[in-house]
Amino acid sequence: MREQRTSRWLLAGRACATASVLTGHLVAALPGLATRGGRARLADRAPRLLTALGPFFVKAGQLVSTRRDLLPERWCDALGELADEVRPPRSAAVARTLAEAGLADAFAGFEWEPVACGSIASVHRARLADGTEVAVKVQRHGIRRVLEADLRLALLGARAGRVLPGMRDLPAEEMIGQLGGAVLRQLDFTAERDALLLLRANLGGHTELRIPAPVEELSGPTVLTMEFIPGxxxxxxxxxxxxxxxxxxxxxxxxxxxxxxxxxxxxxxxxxxxxxxxxxxxxxxxxxxxxxxxxxxxxxxxxxxxxxxxxxxxxxxxxxxxxxxxxxxxxxxxxxxxxxxxxxxxxxxxxxxxxxxxxxxxxxxxxxxxxxxxxxxxxxxxxxxxxxxxxxxxxxxxxxxxxxxxxxxxxxxxxxxxxxxxxxxxxxxxxxxxxxxx
Structure with a gap:
């Protein structure tokens, strides 16, 4: 029950924040909507809008930018400029995710400053007890609830948008459902570990491509430990x-x-x-x-x-x-x-x-x-x-x-x-x- 209340409060909070961002961008864009150039510049504003809306919308924008079968070139080019650059997580949040995964004491050395960082996870250099260097991908603590709330809001928006003439024939809910599913699948590090193993098995005898080997005993749904490839x-x-x-x-x-x-x-x-x-x-x-x-x-x-x-x-x-x-x-x-x-x-x-x-x-x-x-x-x-x-x-x-x-x-x-x-x-x-x- 407490988790349901937290989820409802989170959804309400995300809805208010989303409405505030959308209103601000709409007010700024309204003066130019009457002109062809103003409408064309909407695509150029899209990356700033999605970045302000949050990580789900950034990820969805990055994915939809590849769907040149659905969107005009100008929109795909603009959304392709979206950068998944966010502040590094706090060390305490990373430590909490490691502890919840049962890996608090798994590493002989761990660099809290990430070597790579995105809205879903950060990647850290670490060392095992035998001296082996590894890369540890740690999911941002609490990110799943935020992304799920934003997906629900996006689906509600697509459903409401069906009343607009230009949206009636566009399978917006289906598209957002597919994009949302793709974004949420990136939260399952167990699936990513399995994908790495599969790619290594299928391609190992046919190409010289190098694919990092996962450390299976130090990986789970929110932490993925892999071979560290330097240089x-x-x-x-x-x-x-x-x-x-x-x-x-x-x-x-x-x-x-x-x-x-x-x-x-x-x-x-x-x-x-x-x-x-x-x-x-x-x-x-x-x-x-x-x-x-x-x-x-x-x-x-x-x-x-x-x-x-x-x-x-x-x-x-x-x-x-x-x-x-x-x-x-x-x-x-x-x-x-x-x-x-x-x-x-x-x-x-x-x-x-x-x-x-x-x-x-x-x-x-x-x-x-x-x-x-x-x-x-x-x-x-x-x-x-x-x-x-x-x-x-x-x-x-x-x-x-x-x-x-x-x-x-x-x-x-x-x-x-x-x-x-x-x-x-x-x-x-x-x-x-x-x-x-x-």
Whole structure:
């Protein structure tokens, strides 16, 4: 009962704070709303508004900035500038989280000043009794209740917003529910530990990527202890030979394609802060808090879409998008959509394979979806969006990289595996062994 009262008071307090921030920004923006330029500048104000609203809205804004299939470019660019930079937590709060996790005396040495800090957690350098250095990710104390309260407010706002003409056809509640689920999943450090183990197992024999090993006995729902990797630098090609740049690009692509097409995993947060280089120039993947497992049907659909796109089969690409969509309008011009997607794929297929750019193709596909009212399922959009973010980073290493050529061997391996699985599923069970009479 006491926890319920605390929750109600917290929700009321967050509601008052949210209303105050929204009112202040609305009053400041009202004079310009009557002009086209004023309305356009609303996107530029969005990062300041979301930062003032709090950590849930910052995280949701960062995630929605990747959904270029749903929002105009200007809004995605503006929200992409959101920085998850907050004050470091107090040492007492970190110590309390460690104590509640049963890890108060687990470390021989612990640096209270974090090496990295965000709205959900801080990362600290520590030392085990045997001298091993580790990185300890500690969840901010009480952050779950704050994020859950803000999610409830966002859902209430989306429900109320359905009365507005421009919001009636937008699946706002569904979008916020998906974003909220993604944000809250990042609070489960046990799931992140499992994701790290899975990525290490799946990619260990196929790439040179380095993924920190979790220390399982010192990890739980609010604390994640991992291998400490010293000397991490930004994912930049400075000082590398041309040959090494090409090796890095192909290693990253092999890893991402295997995750998407074979293992059905999407690392949805492969931005420059989570893709680094160690002192030896090896690629390091950090932060597995936002790793999504694709349903097998979605994995197959996305692999089929990518292969048909590379083969110039526009009608099939359009059908895959429609079949996997989260929502289709009742008056959808299906043939018009198929014709538009086919024209787009034909244009891309007409270019040389090495000249194909997902950064040019994907925004036009997303715009077609918005124009026809086709809302893609998040599970289908995330893989394409993760590749879109990745393309921008690795083009800096090798501007001539052939995305499609690098994907084909992995796609073929994926389809071969699926054929074997399907054949095994259709194979009749072996007859029982005959009973031999004594």
């Amino acid at each position: 991490l630098g930004r994912f930049r090609p400075l000082g590398m030979t041309v040959e090494r740049r090409q090796e890095v690009v192909r290693d990253v692509l092999r890893a991402v394609y295997r995750m998407l097409f074979v293992d059905g995993l999407v690392h949805c947060d492969l931005h420059p802060g989570n893709l680094c280089l160690d002192g030896e120039g090896r690629v390091v993947v950090l932060d597995a808090g936002f790793v999504v497992r694709l349903p097998d049907a979605v994995r197959r659909s996305f692999a089929g879409f990518f292969l048909n796109m590379a083969q110039g089969n526009g009608p099939k690409c359009a059908d895959i998008v429609l079949d996997s969509a989260a929502r289709l309008p009742a008056d959808l011009d299906r043939e018009g959509f198929r014709a538009a997607v086919t024209a787009l794929v034909d244009e891309a297929f007409g270019a040389l394979s090495k000249d194909f750019e997902l950064g040019a193709f994907a925004p036009r596909l997303f715009k077609l979806q918005r124009d026809f009212g086709v809302f893609a399922a998040a599970e289908f959009a995330f893989p394409l969006l993760s590749l879109l973010v990745l393309e921008g980073m690795i083009k800096e290493f090798d501007s001539e990289v052939d995305f499609q050529a690098e994907a084909v061997p992995v796609l073929m391996a994926s389809f071969a595996k699926d054929v074997q699985v399907d054949a095994a599923a259709r194979r009749p069970p072996a007859p029982d062994a005959p009973v031999v009479a004594p």
